[in-house]
Amino acid sequence: MFLLQHLWIILALPLAGAAINGLLGKNWSKSIVNSVAIGSVALSFLAAAETVREFLQLPADQIPYVGTYFSWISSGSFQVDFALQVDQLTVVMLMVVTFVGMLIHIYSTGYMAHEGGYYRFFSYLNLFMFFMLTLVLGANLIVMFVGWEGVGLCSYLLIGFWFLKKSAADAGKKAFITTRIGDFGFTVGILMVFYTLKSVDFQTIFKNLGILQPSEAVLTTICILLFTGAIGKSAQLPLYVWLPDAMEGPTPVSALIHAATMVTAGVYMVARLNPLFSRAPGAMLLVAIVGAVTAFYSATIGICQTDIKKVLAYSTVSQLGYMFLACGVGAYAAGIFHLMTHAFFKGLLFLAAGSVIHAMGGEQDMLKMGGLRKKIPVTYWTMLIATLAIAGIPGFAGFFSKDAILEAAKSASEGNPTIFVLWLLGIFGAAITSFYMFRLIFLTFFGKPRYDEHKVHVHESPASMTVPLGILAFLSIFGGWFAAPKLLGGMDHFTNFLQPVFTAYAPAATSTAMAGSASAEATGGGMELLHALLGWPVIVAVLGFALAWWLYIQSPETPKKIAKSLGGLYTLVFNKYYVDEIYGFLIVRPLLWISTNVLWHTIDEGIIDGTLHGVARAARESGGQLRGLQSGNARSYAAWVVIGAVGFTVLLFVLWTRVVQ
């Protein structure tokens, strides 16, 4: 029970690592910085594992386990304590965050070995772990928001790690400002939650839903506002634009923050607040629509990208869309399942891409790669495994989670044509995902080398990088097998484990529906397996692979011909639908104009400075007038004396007569 009572230890360890490395690490050797950084995260992982072990021994009435550590804000009826909680959802998130985080820390020691600012990188990375764990462990909206903002800060710091490079600094700013827009909606949502449900503590909110029973309109507004925060943080339409630019940061950062953990915070938030969302069908529909449309839209952009990291970035946006689609149709467990498997295979994809970039001496353009299969075999095989996972090929982790999402969407679409369209978008998105991922593999690892073999010495990465790749590859295969028994007529262990989180405060209608579907799935046995293997997700995945094989292995000249024949459409997609340019024209330029002309020239220079100068000028000029009195002319002084005397006499006379009256 020790760690459950002292949950803050899980947080304190990375924070200590960040502080020690940040304050003292400047002149330390790399191995000391490594040990502090990796040590703190590894200890945090062990603490998290021990917490999970203790949690699994808890009786059901003590779940969720909440530990309150101190009273933070106490202002009338607004009471916020620094409280951490553990329930099944927290367990999943804890394990994913600490384990993948630990692997990426180990990987970074190899990747960043030749970089300056080594200690600063690990300090920021540890700080990120601290904030992410705060987000995940928080027992109320405010503590979660602290983590939310904190990971945004660390994202800014890490994207702009090479801050002397203008594009990197700009990308960091873009990420922070874009997510800020979402955070504004999130904050208003939190305020509305407090106003409506009289608390920000999760358990209290959920209880109050039944007692206070706010109207559906109010709940829908709240959920939409909270979801805008998720749109920003998890890079959905229309606030996804920061994620591709975030690839300016070092690849481990892209892997940890922009694939495995930070961007999934939005999904976690929706899943955590499922009692609110379940009572607001309009908001859930919005979540599903945004998710599905983003999934499809972002996949189409990924087709044409040539930078290996940008492809993965758009892929991340797309996969996050799937997670929101799942939450939007009520399949929260499927969304979290995909979150977990995505952390494994997308983290692996990014780390392997980093390995490729490292092998190619910094080259990120796939058109300048090729034929790397035999030269960096470990990287190739692990990246292939991850690609098979993300494409949803049966047997790999992604298959189970993506299949779960699309199955849930399909069953929710019965009688609901809107959701059927969303399911179609999901299927098309899956096809396109398979296509562009295999395109990435074929362009990078197959064919003839399209680079100068004398200039670039391709070499496999050191063990510090390849071992995490191997571990994540293992998880990309077996990490989804929790759900495998379902296909054979058994139980989906993952969904069952998470069931209490999503049924504890669910409105009456959905809980019976979910229970009903669970029992329906339990029958079928072998038919279930066949149905899954021949289902649309698998078919389109294979089709995508086939198309990529044809275009990039069999007839490599065809892509250029297709691009030429599609002309305008190709240019549109290649330029990412010009969204950045549109935002720049519609939003950024007017804002800059207002900032320069109104806020700067008019208000700052005109009014504020003007007032200041005006006061000074008034003082100066009145002084100038007054000094005319000191003319040195004694006769004028005499005249003033007489006038003063006369005036004083008159005054006294007037007062005297008044007194007499």
Added chain:
Amino acid sequence: MLNAVPISYYLVLSAILFGLGVIAFVFKRNIITIFMAIELMLNAVNLAFVAFARAWNALDGLVFVFFVIVVAAAEAAVGLAIVITIVHNRQTLNVERVNVLKF
């Protein structure tokens, strides 16, 4: 008593003397003349005080007359010392030429 002079006569005289002193103080250019005007004003005031003291049989006015005489004497001493210094430095008694203490 015999037909005493009504007090108003003394006061009018005092006022006339004071007014003449003011006019001389403002319009004359010679520093000595200005000083004489100041003395005139002070003496006019003395006259008024004595007249009232006699009319009301009060000693207060006479005491104040003493004060005024003392002040007038001291001020004349200091003032004339200043005038001598001015004459020494500027070689003039024209008050309009003594205008250096300015902005």
